[in-house]
Structure formats: C-alpha cells, structure tokens
Amino acid sequence: MSAIKDITLAQYGYDKINWIKSYMPILNIINDEFSVTQPFKGKKISMAIHLEAKTAYLAMTLRSGGAEVYVTGCNPLSTQDDVAAALVKEGFEVNAWRGVNDEEYATHLKTTLSLCPHVMIDDGGDLTELLHDECKSYAANLIGGCEETTTGIHRLFMREKQGRLEFPMIDVNDADCKHLFDNRYGTGQSTLDGIINTTNLMIAGKTVVIAGYGWCGKGIAMRMKGMGGVVVVTEIDPVKAIEAVMDGFTVMPMDKAAEIGDVFITVTGCCDVIRSEHFKMMKDGVILANSGHFDVEIDKKALAEQAVEISQRKPNIMGYRMKDGRILNLMAEGRLVNLAAGNGHPAEIMDMSFAIQAKSLEYLIKQGGKLENKVYQVPKEIDNNVAELKLQSMNINIDKLTPEQEEYIGW
Numbered sequence: 001m002s003a004i005k006d007i008t009l010a011q012y013g014y015d016k017i018n019w020i021k022s023y024m025p026i027l028n029i030i031n032d033e034f035s036v037t038q039p040f041k042g043k044k045i046s047m048a049i050h051l052e053a054k055t056a057y058l059a060m061t062l063r064s065g066g067a068e069v070y071v072t073g074c075n076p077l078s079t080q081d082d083v084a085a086a087l088v089k090e091g092f093e094v095n096a097w098r099g100v101n102d103e104e105y106a107t108h109l110k111t112t113l114s115l116c117p118h119v120m121i122d123d124g125g126d127l128t129e130l131l132h133d134e135c136k137s138y139a140a141n142l143i144g145g146c147e148e149t150t151t152g153i154h155r156l157f158m159r160e161k162q163g164r165l166e167f168p169m170i171d172v173n174d175a176d177c178k179h180l181f182d183n184r185y186g187t188g189q190s191t192l193d194g195i196i197n198t199t200n201l202m203i204a205g206k207t208v209v210i211a212g213y214g215w216c217g218k219g220i221a222m223r224m225k226g227m228g229g230v231v232v233v234t235e236i237d238p239v240k241a242i243e244a245v246m247d248g249f250t251v252m253p254m255d256k257a258a259e260i261g262d263v264f265i266t267v268t269g270c271c272d273v274i275r276s277e278h279f280k281m282m283k284d285g286v287i288l289a290n291s292g293h294f295d296v297e298i299d300k301k302a303l304a305e306q307a308v309e310i311s312q313r314k315p316n317i318m319g320y321r322m323k324d325g326r327i328l329n330l331m332a333e334g335r336l337v338n339l340a341a342g343n344g345h346p347a348e349i350m351d352m353s354f355a356i357q358a359k360s361l362e363y364l365i366k367q368g369g370k371l372e373n374k375v376y377q378v379p380k381e382i383d384n385n386v387a388e389l390k391l392q393s394m395n396i397n398i399d400k401l402t403p404e405q406e407e408y409i410g411w
Contacts, residue, residue, distance in 0.1 A: 017083065020347040044141065058354040075293070177352045195263065288331065289332070307321055
C-alpha cells in the first residue's frame with residue numbers, strides 16, 4: 001500500500017505531468033512503441049529516482065510497456081508531493097514524501113524493492129546497496145539495473161573493482177545522450193534556477209566559486225558566466241583544472257577561493273569539500289549550495305558547531321550566524337539545490353536521459369540474464385537512436401556518409 005503525504009494534491013501533479021509531456025517528444029514516441037511491443041509484460045520494476053513530473057512520466061511509459069512499477073524518491077528533499085499523489089491516483093505503488101527522515105527514507109526504499117523486481121532504476125546507488133545487504137532476498141528475480149548519476153556510478157565501480165557486484169548494471173550516466181546534455185546543460189540551468197528563484201539575488205558581479213569541473217561543473221560555470229558572474233573553479237584533477245583555465249575561468253584552491261567567493265556551489269561527488277577552515281574565511285552573506293547527489297560536500301556539522309545562532313531566513317535557506325556577526329547562508333540543507341530548492345532539469349533534457357533509461361531497461365530484459373555481474377556502458381545503438389529522435393523532434397537533418405566515404409574510412 002502506498003505511503004505519500006496528501007492524495008488531495010493529485011490534480012496539481014497531473015497538471016505538471018501533462019505539461020512536461022508536451023515537451024518530451026522522445027519519451028512520447030517510446031511510450032507509443034512500448035504500448036504495442038509490451039517489452040515488460042509480466043515484469044516488475046523498482047525505481048528510486050528524484051520523484052517529480054518527468055520521473056512520473058518515465059514510470060508511466062514503463063507501465064505502458066506492461067510493467068508493474070513501484071516508485072520512491074532517492075533524496076529526502078527532492079520528492080514533489082503532488083506528483084507522488086498523481087501517481088497513486090494512476091494506480092502506482094508510491095512510497096515517498098518530501099522531508100522524510102533517515103528511517104522513513106530507508107523504509108521507503110525497502111518497500112519499493114519488496115515486489116522483487118526483474119529490473120530496477122537507481123539514482124545514487126541506495127537500491128543497489130540494499131540489494132547487496134539487507135534486501136538480498138528481494139533480488140531473487142533480478143536481471144539487472146540502470147544507474148542514473150555520477151555518485152551511483154562511483155559506488156558501482158568500487159563494487160566491481162572489489163569483486164562485490166552481484167548483478168549486472170548499466171551505466172546510464174556515461175551515455176553520451178545523458179552526461180553531455182543532462183549533466184552539463186541540465187545541471188547548469190537547474191542549479192542556476194534553484195539559486196536565483198530561492199534567493200531572489202542577482203549573479204552579475206558576484207564571485208561564484210564552483211568546486212569540481214566535471215560535466216556538471218562545466219554546465220554550472222557556463223551558466224554563471226552567462227549571467228555575469230565572475231567564476232572561480234576549484235579542482236583536484238590537473239587535466240580538468242587546465243581545461244577550466246582554457247575555458248576562461250580562474251582556478252585556485254578552496255583555501256584561497258573561500259576568502260573571495262560570494263556564492264559557493266559544490267558538485268564533486270566527494271565529502272567535506274567546504275570545511276571548517278573555509279567557513280572561518282568567508283564573507284558575511286555568502287550563499288552555500290550543493291548540486292552533488294548527497295549532502296556531504298558542505299560540512300554541515302562543522303558549520304553548525306561554529307555558529308552561535310541558526311535560523312531559517314526564508315524557505316530553503318538557513319542562516320548560520322558566526323561569533324563575529326557574519327551570516328553564512330546554507331541552501332536546502334546542503335542537499336542538491338536544483339531539486340530540493342527547484343524543479344530539477346528541464347523537460348527537454350530529461351527526455352533524452354529517460355529515453356536512455358527506458359531503452360536500457362528494455363535491453364536488459366532482452367538479454368534475459370546473459371550478462372555478467374559487471375558495469376556495462378549503454379549500447380551505442382541506443383545512444384545513437386535517442387540522438388536521432390532528438391534531432392527529428394527539433395526538425396534538424398544531418399549529413400550521411402556516401403558508400404565511397406564509408407569505404408574510405410573503413411565503415
């Protein structure tokens with residue numbers, strides 16, 4: 001039985017879902033295709049993913065393909081309660097609400113796995129961890145799963161390296177049609193949206209410190225520069241640091257950046273990126289935000305220990321007053337600001353990412369348990385097909401090789 005906050009919110013959720021459907025042409029095509037081909041007939045799917053309108057449409061698309069689908073969130077603050085209510089009205093099993101505590105979050109994950117899925121979608125790796133530990137019995141039917149995000153992929157590769165991965169997983173995050181667009185353009189825009197809409201402050205003229213220059217960091221830097229921000233990048237990878245410099249940004253250690261930043265955004269996937277010593281250097285009024293999956297990049301414990309007063313300044317912003325009177329503003333409890341304080345990635349971007357998810361799950365079902373227990377890249381034909389559908393939806397045509405050209409380059 002579903003566990004959500006308020007079923008009476010369903011109509012608002014329907015409105016959101018119907019709106020985004022108009023801007024997800026690839027998933028519309030796949031939904032129609034699945035309705036005919038029924039690739040998931042008789043199969044069960046568990047999903048732990050940021051529960052909002054675009055995710056809901058992915059769940060609906062999978063059910064159109066014949067699946068029984070259980071859904072939960074993958075972050076305590078990223079669930080939209082009206083969307084969860086709409087899914088329940090549609091007959092889905094949903095266990096999620098915004099603001100769950102750790103115990104409730106764990107219970108929701110376990111309930112979502114309790115149907116013993118044939119395939120699953122994970123975002124951050126929490127379902128995968130449970131299926132290797134407390135919920136091993138729920139993996140009885142499991143063919144494999146898909147992982148959506150960088151943090152979850154890091155956890156998967158660690159398991160694979162240690163020989164502790166007990167079922168095959170597809171690395172959706174590193175598909176070209178995911179990370180080149182979702183991580184870069186999606187994270188860039190949605191992080192900017194979350195910060196601007198929550199703070200009602202301008203970016204122009206401010207020094208924006210971005211910790212991490214992977215694809216997500218690149219996207220955020222691009223957007224902050226476009227809004228007139230003076231962008232500073234901190235990195236541990238020498239190659240990425242050079243790339244940031246050649247893209248026109250200033251690179252320095254966080255020890256130096258902490259003194260000059262007005263807005264700080266962590267997007268590394270690592271812990272304790274902004275620490276106790278950094279808080280002591282920061283200006284009065286700084287904005288602290290995280291776009292990484294877990295709330296570990298900004299050391300909230302150290303921040304609280306240094307503060308003499310903690311108060312909510314407005315929704316999704318907590319003010320930490322230091323002994324010298326400075327106030328440091330932490331957004332969304334240090335959780336991913338683009339979803340906890342915003343609406344997440346644009347529909348057109350998630351159309352591509354969720355098309356990759358849907359087709360990758362279909363691929364797993366077709367493999368029927370033949371894959372080894374390791375991490376697989378998304379097959380190139382799936383990536384290319386999604387790209388072709390995206391171009392088609394944009395009314396863009398591209399060249400094709402002539403037979404002579406194919407022979408020349410050995411295709």
